[in-house]
Amino acid sequence: MDKVLLSIHIVIFGALLLFTIGKSFVQPSSHIHPNHTVTSCTASERSALLGFKAGLSDPAYLLSSWKGDECCKWKGVHCSTRNSHVVKLDLQGHGCDPNSDAWTQVLGGNISSSLLGLRHLQYLDLSCNGFYGVQVPEFLGSLHKLRYIDLSSLSFIGRIPPQLGNLSNLQYLNVNSEYFNGTYSMDITWLSQLTSLVHLDLSGTNLSAIVHWLPVVNMLPSLKVLHLINCNLRTSSASLQLSNLTFLETLDLSANGFHTHIARNWFWDLTSLKYLYISSNGFYGQFPDEIGNMTSIVKFDLSSNNLVGMIPSNLKNICSLEEFFVHETNINGSITKFFQRLPSCSWNKLTYLSLASSNLTGRLPTKLEPLNNLIYLDISRNKLIGPMPLWIGELTKITYLDLGYNNLDGFIHEGHLSGLESLEWLWLSDNSLTLTVNSTWVPPSSLTNIEIRSCLLGPKFPPWLRWLTSLDNLDISNMSISDTVPDWFWITASTLYTLKMGHNKISGSLPSTIEFMGATAIDLGSNQFNGTIPKLPISLSDLDLSRNKLDGPLPLDFGTPNLMKLVLFDNSISGTIPSSFCKMRSLILVDISGNKLNGPIPDCSTNTSTTNMTSMSILNLSLRNNNLSGEFPSFLQHCQELVFLDLAHNHFVGTLPTWIQEKLPQLAFLRLRSNMFCGHIPEELTKLVKLQYLDLAYNNITGNIPKSIVNCKGMIATRDNYDDGGDALHRAFGFNDEWEHGPNELVTYTENFTVVTKGQERLYTGEVIYMVNLDLSCNNLIGDIPKDISALVELKSLNLSWNIFSGKIPENIGALAQVESLDLSHNRLSGEIPASLSALTSLSRLNLSYNNLTGEVPSGDQLRTLEDPEYIYVGNPGLCSPPISRKCPQPEPIPSTPEHHGDLNDLASFFIAMGSGYVMGIWAVFCTFLFKRKWTVYWYSVCDSLYDRVYVQVVLTWASWTREKGAEAETTH
Numbered sequence: 001m002d003k004v005l006l007s008i009h010i011v012i013f014g015a016l017l018l019f020t021i022g023k024s025f026v027q028p029s030s031h032i033h034p035n036h037t038v039t040s041c042t043a044s045e046r047s048a049l050l051g052f053k054a055g056l057s058d059p060a061y062l063l064s065s066w067k068g069d070e071c072c073k074w075k076g077v078h079c080s081t082r083n084s085h086v087v088k089l090d091l092q093g094h095g096c097d098p099n100s101d102a103w104t105q106v107l108g109g110n111i112s113s114s115l116l117g118l119r120h121l122q123y124l125d126l127s128c129n130g131f132y133g134v135q136v137p138e139f140l141g142s143l144h145k146l147r148y149i150d151l152s153s154l155s156f157i158g159r160i161p162p163q164l165g166n167l168s169n170l171q172y173l174n175v176n177s178e179y180f181n182g183t184y185s186m187d188i189t190w191l192s193q194l195t196s197l198v199h200l201d202l203s204g205t206n207l208s209a210i211v212h213w214l215p216v217v218n219m220l221p222s223l224k225v226l227h228l229i230n231c232n233l234r235t236s237s238a239s240l241q242l243s244n245l246t247f248l249e250t251l252d253l254s255a256n257g258f259h260t261h262i263a264r265n266w267f268w269d270l271t272s273l274k275y276l277y278i279s280s281n282g283f284y285g286q287f288p289d290e291i292g293n294m295t296s297i298v299k300f301d302l303s304s305n306n307l308v309g310m311i312p313s314n315l316k317n318i319c320s321l322e323e324f325f326v327h328e329t330n331i332n333g334s335i336t337k338f339f340q341r342l343p344s345c346s347w348n349k350l351t352y353l354s355l356a357s358s359n360l361t362g363r364l365p366t367k368l369e370p371l372n373n374l375i376y377l378d379i380s381r382n383k384l385i386g387p388m389p390l391w392i393g394e395l396t397k398i399t400y401l402d403l404g405y406n407n408l409d410g411f412i413h414e415g416h417l418s419g420l421e422s423l424e425w426l427w428l429s430d431n432s433l434t435l436t437v438n439s440t441w442v443p444p445s446s447l448t449n450i451e452i453r454s455c456l457l458g459p460k461f462p463p464w465l466r467w468l469t470s471l472d473n474l475d476i477s478n479m480s481i482s483d484t485v486p487d488w489f490w491i492t493a494s495t496l497y498t499l500k501m502g503h504n505k506i507s508g509s510l511p512s513t514i515e516f517m518g519a520t521a522i523d524l525g526s527n528q529f530n531g532t533i534p535k536l537p538i539s540l541s542d543l544d545l546s547r548n549k550l551d552g553p554l555p556l557d558f559g560t561p562n563l564m565k566l567v568l569f570d571n572s573i574s575g576t577i578p579s580s581f582c583k584m585r586s587l588i589l590v591d592i593s594g595n596k597l598n599g600p601i602p603d604c605s606t607n608t609s610t611t612n613m614t615s616m617s618i619l620n621l622s623l624r625n626n627n628l629s630g631e632f633p634s635f636l637q638h639c640q641e642l643v644f645l646d647l648a649h650n651h652f653v654g655t656l657p658t659w660i661q662e663k664l665p666q667l668a669f670l671r672l673r674s675n676m677f678c679g680h681i682p683e684e685l686t687k688l689v690k691l692q693y694l695d696l697a698y699n700n701i702t703g704n705i706p707k708s709i710v711n712c713k714g715m716i717a718t719r720d721n722y723d724d725g726g727d728a729l730h731r732a733f734g735f736n737d738e739w740e741h742g743p744n745e746l747v748t749y750t751e752n753f754t755v756v757t758k759g760q761e762r763l764y765t766g767e768v769i770y771m772v773n774l775d776l777s778c779n780n781l782i783g784d785i786p787k788d789i790s791a792l793v794e795l796k797s798l799n800l801s802w803n804i805f806s807g808k809i810p811e812n813i814g815a816l817a818q819v820e821s822l823d824l825s826h827n828r829l830s831g832e833i834p835a836s837l838s839a840l841t842s843l844s845r846l847n848l849s850y851n852n853l854t855g856e857v858p859s860g861d862q863l864r865t866l867e868d869p870e871y872i873y874v875g876n877p878g879l880c881s882p883p884i885s886r887k888c889p890q891p892e893p894i895p896s897t898p899e900h901h902g903d904l905n906d907l908a909s910f911f912i913a914m915g916s917g918y919v920m921g922i923w924a925v926f927c928t929f930l931f932k933r934k935w936t937v938y939w940y941s942v943c944d945s946l947y948d949r950v951y952v953q954v955v956l957t958w959a960s961w962t963r964e965k966g967a968e969a970e971t972t973h
Contacts, residue, residue, distance in 0.1 A: 048117025
């Protein structure tokens with residue numbers, strides 16, 4: 001009996017000992033007593049805490065309890081029951097909470113060295129606060145009893161102090177700055193001194209300067225958890241000799257830049273691993289067979305690498321697998337074969353499976369073992385075909401189902417959906433599925449997110465939506481609905497954050513109750529809504545009502561202080577733009593083109609409610625095709641981030657402003673065609689460095705093209721060579737990552753941009769950011785075409801037609817290697833067509849008609865491929881040679897070389913003979929006069945008589961002319 005009792009005591013003691021050891025990892029001491037029983041703390045430690053508080057900013061008064069003598073009762077302060085020393089300081093903030101108000105519930109300021117007064121401190125947690133721009137304190141390395149440090153998500157900057165290596169008792173170290181990336185380390189050898197370390201997280205710390213980081217980590221024999229996410233690591237050893245990492249269970253190396261073969265890596269030898277995350281590292285090659293050796297794996301993430309081929313068959317060895325992420329790889333095989341290689345022994349354990357964007361093909365298997373515990377399934381963005389199988393409806397625990405962006409077809413009925421009682425997210429968009437659910441069908445009540453865009457649902461508005469009272473996001477765009485919106489829907493929609501019903505034929509007016517919705521994004525574009533625009537939800541950030549039948553004026557007050565995207569093009573909205581427009585400081589994209597707006601645009605600087613305004617956030621403003629008037633809008637001086645401006649087809653007048661360079665330095669697209677602007681092109685306009693699209697056609701612009709046009713680098717070099725890769729342009733046009741979708745997706749805007757090129761107006765979408773055009777046609781510009789215009793080598797279209805340009809076409813016009821459309825017609829250009837024109841290999845449209853060009857038309861392979869070649873040169877009577885029917889005049893034939901020499905000889909003989917005869921004649925006359933004196937006298941008498949006659953005639957004529965001039969002068973006086 002005594003032995004039995006002794007055994008029981010031993011077991012109980014052992015259990016208590018194990019519990020204490022286990023708990024000591026997360027608790028600094030087993031002698032920490034609850035706050036309400038501790039009555040006091042030492043005066044020195046109380047003073048240290050108050051000194052620490054003095055350096056903090058605490059806008060939410062989170063430390064309001066820090067007063068009085070009993071500091072062990074203060075919030076976040078824990079003391080030992082044995083000696084009342086402060087051993088734990090837990091001041092975790094709310095900054096990691098996704099709630100929008102979370103960042104107001106944080107501490108900030110500086111971390112005071114007064115904490116050194118807490119000499120017994122073992123546990124320090126300051127995570128998720130707002131210590132912006134503060135460095136990790138070096139003095140922490142002097143708190144030698146620390147076993148737990150959590151400084152994650154604090155927006156630290158600077159070096160991780162090596163003094164932390166002095167904390168030999170440290171078991172937990174977390175300085176994760178993954179989303180801030182402000183910290184760095186040039187040397188991590190100090191880590192090797194932390195031999196008790198169990199958990200290490202340096203995510204977001206720049207370790208790019210450290211090549212041999214792995215041997216240092218290998219010197220931590222107790223390590224169980226290692227997070228090195230987004231650390232700019234560049235090397236990963238193929239193997240790790242005599243590995244000490246025998247206890248490592250969690251390894252996260254995501255988002256680094258290894259760019260090495262997946263098979264030759266040290267972590268495949270860590271058979272104790274349970275959680276392996278190696279996504280987004282640039283690993284390449286076939287899925288390695290070593291996967292099957294890691295039989296302890298619970299969670300496995302290989303996604304977003306350059307892996308190819310089917311996963312190895314020995315994956316079946318992993319019976320503990322619960323989460324498997326291989327999205328954004330190149331499995332490039334049958335979806336059925338993939339399911340066959342999943343370990344059947346873990347099917348009842350599998351909870352997360354993501355195969356999105358993995359180039360999977362074929363049909364989903366018609367039969368599949370039940371995945372009883374699956375709560376997340378993403379097979380979107382593949383090449384799947386065929387119907388949706390019925391086993392989908394047997395996933396009774398699933399909360400997230402995404403089969404979108406495939407080629408699935410067939411019907412979806414209640415059998416596919418009724419069993420999904422836990423379903424919260426249903427995404428089936430961009431398939432060819434037809435929903436045939438009964439009108440009385442009641443969907444799973446847990447549904448909060450539905451995205452079934454481009455499936456067939458209409459023509460009736462879906463009645464089953466009325467049962468979903470907790471919807472957050474709904475996308476039923478492009479579903480062939482041609483019905484009015486029932487009144488009950490607007491009640492259901494009142495809880496929505498995102499509502500998308502665009503590209504249907506939904507009719508009716510927008511209710512006034514829309515003002516009370518909680519939505520942040522509403523897309524009702526391309527429907528048949530009519531009536532006026534009501535006051536909008538105060539929380540709205542994105543609105544698309546384009547291509548409807550809306551009329552009447554814009555609301556005097558939109559009621560949306562946080563509106564970022566306002567898309568109203570192609571309606572019949574009339575009246576003026578209200579002055580409340582000036583209050584909308586968050587606007588990024590505004591398109592009210594194609595309406596009936598009139599009058600001037602409000603001058604926000606003179607608006608009484610915005611006298612102190614300094615800037616607006618607009619990146620894209622399109623007001624084309626209205627009846628707006630007045631001078632160039634002065635409020636644009638407050639839009640210094642403006643990238644795109646379209647005022648075309650209005651009635652604007654006056655000169656172009658000289659402040660445009662200073663106030664709009666980011667401008668890349670400027671369209672002012674078909675207005676009444678006059679005056680010269682200001683040089684400041686051509687000094688916009690990022691300008692890549694300039695359209696001033698159909699105005700009254702005069703003067704010359706400024707030579708400073710060569711300052712437009714946007715027409716000289718691609719944006720990647722001098723800019724941020726086009727981020728501002730993508731934001732200006734509202735482009736989103738095509739692989740992202742969800743409740744926070746903004747209203748997309750890619751479908752209302754037209755350009756005039758190749759003689760016609762064309763609709764452009766995503767590629768518009770690559771358009772590089774210069775159109776100055778139909779103005780009164782004079783002078784020569786600047787030779788420097790050939791420096792704009794990125795031009796896709798150049799149109800200078802219908803002006804009064806003279807002089808010659810620049811000889812180096814052939815330098816415009818990218819130009820596809822060139823129009824110089826209807827000017828007064830002269831001279832020959834430069835031969836370099838034939839070097840434009842991208843040219844598909846050319847017009848040189850109605851000028852004064854002369855000479856031979858240059859030949860070239862590209863020029864021969866142009867359509868209607870004769871029209872290109874019509875109106876230039878001096879041009880000749882094909883493709884013009886007029887032949888060039890033939891030059892005189894040049895005699896051959898022998899005949900040419902014969903003519904020269906004859907000519908020489910002629911001159912010799914003539915000279916000899918002349919000399920002989922002179923000598924004959926001279927000799928006759930010398931020997932015949934009478935003949936000499938008679939000759940001189942004849943010469944004297946002739947001289948006298950001529951002299952008398954000259955004198956008489958001169959006298960007569962003088963008298964006539966005198967008489968005319970008297971008559972005049």
